[in-house]
Amino acid sequence: xxxxxxxxxxxxxxxxxxxxxxxxxxxxxxxxxxxxxxxxxxxxxxxxxxxxxxxxxxxxxxxxxxxxxxxxxxxxxxxxxxxxxxxxxxxxxxxxxxxxxxxxxxxxxxxxxxxxxxxxxxxxxxxx
Numbered sequence: 514x515x516x517x518x519x520x521x522x523x524x525x526x527x528x529x530x531x532x533x534x535x536x537x538x539x540x541x542x543x544x545x546x547x548x549x550x551x552x553x554x555x556x557x558x559x560x561x562x563x564x565x566x567x568x569x570x571x572x573x574x575x576x577x578x579x580x581x582x583x584x585x586x587x588x589x590x591x592x593x594x595x596x597x598x599x600x601x602x603x604x605x606x607x608x609x610x611x612x613x614x615x616x617x618x619x620x621x622x623x624x625x626x627x628x629x630x631x632x633x634x635x636x637x638x639x640x641x
Contacts, residue, residue, distance in 0.1 A: 522626045527607030527619025529628050549582035549636045556580055581639035584631070591629045593622055 524530070534544040556579040563572035588597035592606075605616035618628040629635075 524627060525619065526609070526612070527615070528625075529618050529630070529632060529634050531627075531630070531632065545631070548633050550580050550639075552581060552583060552639065554578035554581035554639070577641055579640050583637045583639035585635045585637055586629075586631075590635065592617075592620055594624050594629055 531540045531544065533540050534546055537543065558575075558577040558579070560575040561573070563570065565571075588595070589600045590602060591597060592599040592603040599620070603617050603620060605611070605614075607615035607617065607619040618625075618634075621628070
């Protein structure tokens with residue numbers, strides 16, 4: 514079976530790999546599909562209580578959100594893109610030596626259309 518053709522830019526070692534979702538033999542914007550939740554939580558939780566005793570007050574407040582996804586994008590997350598700098602998040606970048614343990618794609622001084630596409634790689638669990 515022929516491997517899918519990438520239409521963003523040439524794929525190199527250390528780039529994020531994408532799946533041909535619609536199975537048309539090429540990876541392009543037609544392969545986008547909804548993933549995760551929105552940034553607006555589906556569930557919000559709150560607990561508030563307090564007591565007063567002999568002139569002392571104790572007040573507690575707990576808050577939470579569930580079923581929420583956070584998208585990590587912009588200059589902090591996308592190193593060197595659009596004249597951006599490199600933040601500490603890129604310390605785990607891919608190199609031939611770190612290929613097995615890398616937590617960030619390879620760095621490129623040019624805008625890299627492969628690695629900064631909206632994908633599950635840049636989405637994080639936003640529950641708290």
